[in-house]
Amino acid sequence: MTSSPITTIVFDLGGVLIDWNPRYLYQKLIADEQQMTHFLSTVTTPDWNEEQDAGRSIAEGTALLVQQHPEHKELIEHFYGRWPEMLGGPIQGTVDVLTELRASGRYHLYALTNWSAETFPVALEQFEFLHWFEGIVVSGTEKSRKPFPDFYHTMFTRYSIEPGQALFIDDNERNILAAQAVGMQTIHFLSAEQLREELRERGVLEKA
Incomplete structure (x- = not known):
């Protein structure tokens, strides 16, 4: 055909x-590579991020995740609070x-x-x-x-x-x-x- x-x-x-990667930010926040990978794959997951991509507000998505993982409150809030640092450039x-x-x-x-x-x-x-x-x-x-x-x-x-x-x-x-x-x-x-x-x-x- x-x-x-x-x-x-x-x-x-x-x-x-556009080169976008949460690792650009979180390598500054979590010194251990393995711990950073674990955090990004189990807490601020791609599935969670896609809900904001699909229209859920950042405030709602962040609050929901903090409720689920209160021990990571500060790291979770940095995901969107310092979001521009995830942009690696064109x-x-x-x-x-x-x-x-x-x-x-x-x-x-x-x-x-x-x-x-x-x-x-x-x-x-x-x-x-x-x-x-x-x-x-x-x-x-x-x-x-x-x-x-x-x-x-x-x-x-x-x-x-x-x-x-x-x-x-x-x-x-x-x-x-x-x-x-x-x-x-x-x-x-x-x-x-x-x-x-x-x-x-x-x-x-x-x-x-």
Whole structure:
């Protein structure tokens, strides 16, 4: 089966264009690497963080976790209190790819991100390239998130995107499979170099 021509490219943000990692903060707060890993995997877990990404307020999420783990109150409160320290900066190789795609003028560029509505303004202020997209759909604002189909469909409807002509780039395989299920073409992001090579193979970027 031949894929439809690509007219639209949709980027995930964290882990693809922006280096975000709670370890950048917690390595300053928990000296022992093993203890830090244990804390991040059993207390401030990815599942807990995703609830804020899906629209639960930071205040509510923090209060709930402190109630469950009162012995870690201060460390839990730092998760969002010092959240900007989790931003490691742009993933420059991917930003370079985005720059080339933008310059070509051949594609509509959008972003679909699992991100708290309360912290996303920090990223908007810090990363100029976020203003290059024709639109960004933020999970915390929509009260839904990847991998739920309705979140993808919100983007399709809002920006009149034909799923089969859209290429979705994400570092989370769960989100990639969900995108495929709603009809999108996909690239499972592993590195900027791998992304560039796959885009060349698809004729999206010119070959070197």
